[in-house]
Amino acid sequence: MDLCHWVTAHPELLSVILFSDEASFTRDGVNNLQNVHTWSHDNPHETSVTKFQRIFSVNVWCSLLGNRLIGPSVFDNLTGNTYEVFLRNELPGLLEDIPLMIRSQMYFQHDGAPPHYTRHVREYLNESSPNRWLGHGGPVARPPKSPDLTPLDYYPWGHMKTLVYETKVESRAALRDRIFVAAEHIRNNPDNIASATQSLLMRAENCIATGEGHFEQLL
Numbered sequence: 731m732d733l734c735h736w737v738t739a740h741p742e743l744l745s746v747i748l749f750s751d752e753a754s755f756t757r758d759g760v761n762n763l764q765n766v767h768t769w770s771h772d773n774p775h776e777t778s779v780t781k782f783q784r785i786f787s788v789n790v791w792c793s794l795l796g797n798r799l800i801g802p803s804v805f806d807n808l809t810g811n812t813y814e815v816f817l818r819n820e821l822p823g824l825l826e827d828i829p830l831m832i833r834s835q836m837y838f839q840h841d842g843a844p845p846h847y848t849r850h851v852r853e854y855l856n857e858s859s860p861n862r863w864l865g866h867g868g869p870v871a872r873p874p875k876s877p878d879l880t881p882l883d884y885y886p887w888g889h890m891k892t893l894v895y896e897t898k899v900e901s902r903a904a905l906r907d908r909i910f911v912a913a914e915h916i917r918n919n920p921d922n923i924a925s926a927t928q929s930l931l932m933r934a935e936n937c938i939a940t941g942e943g944h945f946e947q948l949l
Contacts (some may be wrong), residue, residue: 731942733879734934736870741931747837747864748800748825749927750793751882752808755891755909757786757899786902790909791816794881795836797924799917800824802909810848817854842866842874878933878945885926886916 737744789808792801803820805812825833838859840846847866855863864870878884893912899905916923936945 731938733864733870733872733876734937737930737934738938743837744927744930745796746832746835747839747927748793748795749881750791750800750838750840751880751887752789752791752805752843753882753887753891755788755790755894755905757902757905786905788902788906788909792882792886792913794886794923794927795828795832796927797920798828799886799913799923800828802913804906804909808843808845810845810851813845814848814850814854817851817858837862837864837870839864839872839880841872841880879930879937881926881930884929885922889916 789805790801791803791805792799794800801824803816803824805816828836836859838855840863842865845851852867855865855868861869864872866872866874873879890909890912893915894905894908899908933945939945
């Protein structure tokens with residue numbers, strides 16, 4: 731509720747919050763079998779593999795800022811140390827195309843995953859974004875297990891996985907390539923990204939109206 735009241739009190743900040751999150755893409759993803767057809771006069775007895783002996787995965791970081799998709803960036807192993815290195819060394823490069831005026835006003839948001847809550851990460855965010863970051867232990871607290879209040883959970887991740895898993899993936903390199911192609915597709919639709927980030931205001935208002943209850947039916 732504190733986060734929702736903060737959002738409704740500062741709607742002008744929604745366009746300058748860098749909403750960030752990580753997601754895991756595995757080989758054993760949900761393939762869209764509607765796109766797979768086998769034509770034959772006789773029953774071809776085709777089967778679709780849904781479990782694989784050789785398993786691989788890709789850990790992906792992305793963020794939304796206004797009407798922009800930032801990333802993706804791939805983590806081989808997400809720990810507090812690797813995440814801090816990413817924030818210090820890689821994220822500034824990903825933000826090079828963002829106007830300086832926006833970067834000077836920008837808030838940073840992430841969830842309460844253990845690598846995000848390490849002391850070194852919190853110290854760095856307090857240094858680089860004093861009083862301008864949202865997350866566990868931050869100046870603006872973000873509640874755990876609240877996917878309805880995180881734009882990446884209700885727009886790009888699901889859409890990206892639908893694109894990635896249209897057909898089954900045969901290798902980790904192919905999976906990585908598909909993720910970047912899907913991200914580019916989403917990036918080329920800035921109006922959809924802007925709608926996702928701005929809809930957080932409506933979600934916060936509905937959360938307050940229901941007294942912390944379920945509000946999906948109101949959207």
